[in-house]
Amino acid sequence: DIVLTQSPDSLAVSLGERATINCKSSHNVLYTSNNKNYLGWYQQKPGQPPKLLISWASTRESGVPDRFSGSGSVTDFTLTISSLQAEDVAVYYCQQYYATPRTFGQGTKVEVK
Amino acid sequence: QVQLQQRGAGLLKPSETLSLTCVVHGGSFSGYCWSWIRQSPGRGLEWIGEVYHNGNTNYNPSLKSRVTISIDTSKNQFSLNLTSVTAADAAFYFCARERMDSTMVTVFDNWGQGSLVAVSP
Numbered sequence: 001d002i003v004l005t006q007s008p009d010s011l012a013v014s015l016g017e018r019a020t021i022n023c024k025s026s027h028n029v030l031y032t033s034n035n036k037n038y039l040g041w042y043q044q045k046p047g048q049p050p051k052l053l054i055s056w057a058s059t060r061e062s063g064v065p066d067r068f069s070g071s072g073s074v075t076d077f078t079l080t081i082s083s084l085q086a087e088d089v090a091v092y093y094c095q096q097y098y099a100t101p102r103t104f105g106q107g108t109k110v111e112v113k
Numbered sequence: 114q115v116q117l118q119q120r121g122a123g124l125l126k127p128s129e130t131l132s133l134t135c136v137v138h139g140g141s142f143s144g145y146c147w148s149w150i151r152q153s154p155g156r157g158l159e160w161i162g163e164v165y166h167n168g169n170t171n172y173n174p175s176l177k178s179r180v181t182i183s184i185d186t187s188k189n190q191f192s193l194n195l196t197s198v199t200a201a202d203a204a205f206y207f208c209a210r211e212r213m214d215s216t217m218v219t220v221f222d223n224w225g226q227g228s229l230v231a232v233s234p
Contacts, residue, residue, distance in 0.1 A: 038219070040219075040221075042221075049207050050158070050221070052220055052221060055212075055219060055220045055222075093158060097211075097218060097220060102148075102160040102218075104157060104158035104159075104160075107157060107158075
């Protein structure tokens with residue numbers, strides 16, 4: 001199985017400040033045939049299912065604020081919230097769809113400092 | 114706007130079979146793959162398996178011997194059966210739609226609301 005390891009497990013950021021979450025894959029998730037990274041990012045708030053934020057490592061979903069951005073390639077990826085808002089308090093997960101079984105990172109909890 | 118509505122029993126005894134159904138409202142049912150995912154404090158988010166519109170399936174090897182996912186295109190729904198449950202199977206269970214890119218499955222772009230499953234003697 002492809003193991004995704006997120007860091008940190010939790011972080012507290014002041015409102016308006018930057019939050020950075022890392023996701024490291026145990027296996028390459030870049031298909032060289034199409035030069036796409038098969039990695040997504042999700043946001044989960046209490047009592048809700050995960051919500052898709054980003055696909056292909058860096059493509060933001062329609063309606064997702066542009067303060068959310070994804071970057072990285074091959075095995076190392078980052079989700080950045082450029083200016084944390086109160087409504088961004090949540091747990092964030094990376095997920096690979098390069099191979100089955102599809103796997104998720106363990107999650108990173110983002111709180112307001 | 115597609116909505117995934119989950120139905121099924123929440124309290125099971127050890128050795129019983131977990132059965133959940135996900136009904137898809139709105140949007141297209143074909144052209145997507147449909148998955149079950151569970152979440153528990155100990156295991157985090159765990160993909161259980163998926164079913165294509167044509168009925169083909171893929172399962173997580175860790176659960177493959179106990180899992181069946183089926184699809185009923187006439188009713189726009191798909192179902193999960195997990196046999197011989199134990200306390201380790203207690204979790205929130207989610208159904209989800211997987212977006213397709215050509216013939217490849219990609220992200221989970223729509224999720225059901227979740228079903229809490231408890232296992233107790």
